[in-house]
Amino acid sequence: MAPRKQSLAGTAADLNSAAIHLLRGMRAADRASGLTAARLSALSVLVFGGPTTLGRLAAAEDVTPPTMTRIVDGLVALGLAERAEHPDSARSVLVVATDAGTELMQAAAARRVEVIVAALRALPTDERRAVVDAAPALRALADDVPQRARALFRS
Structure with missing residues (x-):
């Protein structure tokens, strides 16, 4: 599967959907x-x-x-x-x-x-490899999101 170009907002929407x-x-x-x-x-x-x-x-x-x-x-x-x-x-x-x-x-x-x-x-091998390769970055992203959410949406 060829990677597609998309905006950060589009990537964020895809990640949000995947997480849910x-x-x-x-x-x-x-x-x-x-x-x-x-x-x-x-x-x-x-x-x-x-x-x-x-x-x-x-x-x-x-x-x-x-x-x-x-x-x-x-x-x-x-x-x-x-x-x-x-x-x-x-x-x-x-x-x-x-x-x-x-x-x-x-x-x-x-x-x-x-x-x-x-x-x-x-998953097909290439997709599985992409997920495995992305896992450390996704973990880092997940660790960062809570503090950013608190900073953006202080209640």
Whole structure:
């Protein structure tokens, strides 16, 4: 497939559409975890980012602290997370993934990877190579987008 010339806005629109479709495609894999999307996402932050406060978890997930409290309450009730003493502040608590939460999240992440690997294998070789070559740049772009969105759309 020959690359086509397009504007940055056109590329951005294509990437936005691709991201949305990838996330929709992950829903079936994510449903196998048995958690809501909000709980699975918060658990992912805990497992892959480490213990954190409720406030930081709420900020990472872009929800209000009361909403995050409800999400964490659900994870705690399921035995997937626990509250622990904060080592530096008696007024704060840390939210920590339990071993069961870590196992569940790692299995969920593996299912997502399995789906993407299957989709990559189905691509023609030249398209698969282009995706593989672009993956590091796409990762860097994804890491940069949240701060740019916050800077552009401060609320």
